[in-house]
Amino acid sequence: MTDSAAVRGSGAASAGHSWMWELLLRALGAALHMAATWAVIRALTPDEAGVFFSGFVIALGLSTLLRGKYEIYMAQHIIARRSFANGISDGALLMQLARRMLLRSTLVCGVLLVVTADLDIQAPQLQEVLQTYFPFVLALPFVSLSSLLGEALRAANRTLGIVVTAYALNLSVLLVALLAPPDADLVVYSWAFLLGSFGAAAVATGLAWYAFPSTPAERRRPISREILHEVDARELIGLARGILLWGPLCVLAIWAPPLQMARYAVAARTALIVDFFLPALNLTGCRETLRASRPAQASRRALMAQLAASLTYSSALVIPLLLLAPDTLRIFGEPYTDQVAIYAVLLVVQWANGAGRPAVRQAVIAWDARRIGIALGSGAIAVVLLCALGVAAYGAVAAAVASLVGALIVNGRAIELALRQTAK
Numbered sequence: 484m485t486d487s488a489a490v491r492g493s494g495a496a497s498a499g500h501s502w503m504w505e506l507l508l509r510a511l512g513a514a515l516h517m518a519a520t521w522a523v524i525r526a527l528t529p530d531e532a533g534v535f536f537s538g539f540v541i542a543l544g545l546s547t548l549l550r551g552k553y554e555i556y557m558a559q560h561i562i563a564r565r566s567f568a569n570g571i572s573d574g575a576l577l578m579q580l581a582r583r584m585l586l587r588s589t590l591v592c593g594v595l596l597v598v599t600a601d602l603d604i605q606a607p608q609l610q611e612v613l614q615t616y617f618p619f620v621l622a623l624p625f626v627s628l629s630s631l632l633g634e635a636l637r638a639a640n641r642t643l644g645i646v647v648t649a650y651a652l653n654l655s656v657l658l659v660a661l662l663a664p665p666d667a668d669l670v671v672y673s674w675a676f677l678l679g680s681f682g683a684a685a686v687a688t689g690l691a692w693y694a695f696p697s698t699p700a701e702r703r704r705p706i707s708r709e710i711l712h713e714v715d716a717r718e719l720i721g722l723a724r725g726i727l728l729w730g731p732l733c734v735l736a737i738w739a740p741p742l743q744m745a746r747y748a749v750a751a752r753t754a755l756i757v758d759f760f761l762p763a764l765n766l767t768g769c770r771e772t773l774r775a776s777r778p779a780q781a782s783r784r785a786l787m788a789q790l791a792a793s794l795t796y797s798s799a800l801v802i803p804l805l806l807l808a809p810d811t812l813r814i815f816g817e818p819y820t821d822q823v824a825i826y827a828v829l830l831v832v833q834w835a836n837g838a839g840r841p842a843v844r845q846a847v848i849a850w851d852a853r854r855i856g857i858a859l860g861s862g863a864i865a866v867v868l869l870c871a872l873g874v875a876a877y878g879a880v881a882a883a884v885a886s887l888v889g890a891l892i893v894n895g896r897a898i899e900l901a902l903r904q905t906a907k
Contacts, residue, residue: 505643512646512653513759517814519653520752522660523672524745524815531669533741534612536748538619538673540736542680544729546627549588551721553580554631555847556714558638563848571706574697577635579706580714581628581691588627595620614670618677625677625684632687636694642762644690651682720852723859727889730863731870731882738874739882742818747879749819750826753811754804757833761800783905789841790898797837801830828883832890839894845901858896862889 524532557573557580559565566572599613599620629648636644659675736744804811808823808830846855866889873881 508643509646509759512649513756515650515653515657516752516755516759519657519660520749521815522657524749524819526660526663526665526667527669527672529745529818530741532748533744534615535669535672537736537741537744538616538676539748540729540732540744541616542619542622542626542676543630544725544733545591546588546623546630547725547729548722549591549623550584550627550631551725552714552717553584553721554634555717555721555724556580556710557631557635559847559850561635561638562844563850569710571710572695572697572701573635573639574692574695575701575704576706576710577632577691577695578697578702581631584631585624585628588624592620592623595623615673618670618673622677622680625680629680629683629687632691636687636690637762639694640762641690641694644687644694646759647690648683648687651686652676652679655679655682716852720856720859723856723863726863727859727866727893730867731885731889734867734870734874734885735879735882738871739878743874743878746819746822747825747882749815750812750822750879750883751829754826754829754833757797757800757804757830757837761797761833761837783902786841786845786901786905790838793841794838797834800837801834804830822879825879825883828880828887832883832887835887835890835894839897842894842897842901845904846897849900849904851900851904854896854900858893858900862892862896865889865892 523535527535557577560571560576561573566576596617599617602613633645633648636642655675655678656672659672663671732747735747805827808826809820812820812822812826866885869888870881870885873884877884
């Protein structure tokens with residue numbers, strides 16, 4: 484009995500230490516994230532900051548479109564624990580799909596570089612803009628790789644990996660913003676993004692190797708043609724998801740003045756603090772995902788309990804942030820202090836995504852391609868139209884409201900599909 488008690492005590496201490504260590508890593512990630520945002524908007528004029536954050540949209544939005552089908556299939560393989568059924572380990576499949584996605588994004592990067600070089604010759608007046616966005620184009624393969632691996636870690640409930648991966652990018656931008664001379668060109672910050680993206684890809688690769696172990700023989704073995712067909716079948720759904728997530732921002736970047744882009748970016752990056760801490764609070768996902776021996780199926784009662792817990796944790800985190808919104812934005816100074824409405828709407832977006840996460844995971848397991856395609860496709864069309872119609876009059880507010888509409892459509896439909904499946 485004494486030995487058993489000692490073991491339990493040791494395990495409890497280890498669990499407490501691990502929890503505290505994770506909380507510290509998440510707090511450090513949030514601090515770097517906020518500090519990088521603050522440093523950029525203090526070092527650049529609002530218009531320059533808008534151009535810089537438009538580069539973020541180019542890299543992250545395009546990478547979402549390129550990796551969409553791979554990301555969805557990989558998440559389904561992990562969450563539904565298909566490795567036990569088809570004999571392909573998560574690590575082997577992830578590396579195979581990552582190589583294909585990396586080749587795809589590299590080819591698109593090459594095409595964009597050719598177009599950029601041609602525009603540089605044909606339209607010299609665009610030379611400054613092209614020089615600013617050139618590093619963002621070069622960063623496309625690295626952003627795509629780190630994002631794909633990060634989403635695989637998220638599917639396995641290893642969300643701390645995404646936080647750690649972001650260290651490299653935020654630290655690179657922060658250091659350049661602090662060390663660069665006051666008159667430094669905007670392109671210096673663009674190259675800082677490229678350097679940080681490379682570091683983030685390297686960190687994400689290391690974390691993925693650790694979280695999804697596989698043998699060299701498994702990684703070299705070609706995946707079957709049937710799996711490739713299943714991946715390709717998710718192309719349109721992946722594109723719809725990318726448009727749903729980044730469509731409003733693309734409309735804002737193209738049609739609105741850079742100042743509107745800067746205001747939205749500051750509010751959006753601040754609202755992302757929810758994503759740093761909510762996964763640690765939301766206990767609905769099992770941390771033993773990778774060691775489970777059978778597919779994760781939820782009964783209706785279990786799903787309702789998970790949804791209730793997600794709603795509770797999301798509300799407990801978002802409501803205080805809403806109350807502190809004016810004080811939070813005051814940190815960034817003018818012209819960002821009066822963007823409370825945009826920030827509040829984007830916090831509600833984070834709340835909806837957090838509350839609906841169990842239903843989204845259940846929908847991925849049950850996978851009804853037709854219904855999911857309709858939900859994502861209709862949501863993508865709705866958010867782009869809503870933003871396009873409202874951006875001229877309302878600017879960044881229209882993009883924020885469109886993002887909220889998209890989040891409510893996706894999570895609402897996911898909850899409906901999950902409840903329908905568990906009722907059978």
